[in-house]
Amino acid sequence: MTPTNLAILATIVGAVVLFGAATVLAMGWAVRAGQFENFDRGARSIFGPDEPVGEPTDAFPRETD
Template identity: 45%
Template sequence: MFEWNLYLMIIAAFGGVFFASAVCALVWSAKNGQLRNFEQGSRVVFDEDEPEGVHTDYFPGEAAEAARKLREAEKR
């Protein structure tokens, strides 16, 4: 019985340390402006080769079907 209590206290201590570090990271990021301009930061990864709003990644075999659907949509 004593061993289980010791294990539970150790697990609770690690959980408390993890929670405290997560709170510290959140406070640090808020103070340093990391939580501002999510909209601008989300668009950094797009460029001319992969424009925003255009599906460019496909699973194998889906690219041909997507191209066919695109051609059908352009005909309309």
């Protein structure tokens, strides 16, 4: 195997290992941290007391003033 081919193979294998390991680690962390446990809470996490569910934030002027 030529040095060029070896470098290409090493890069491909390295990239696959990096991507794969990162995916496994991220999923493992998410499961341990309970990120997949309460989907309703997840969906509502972008709302808050100042911009609650039910209040549009880019229209209906008088309702959010």
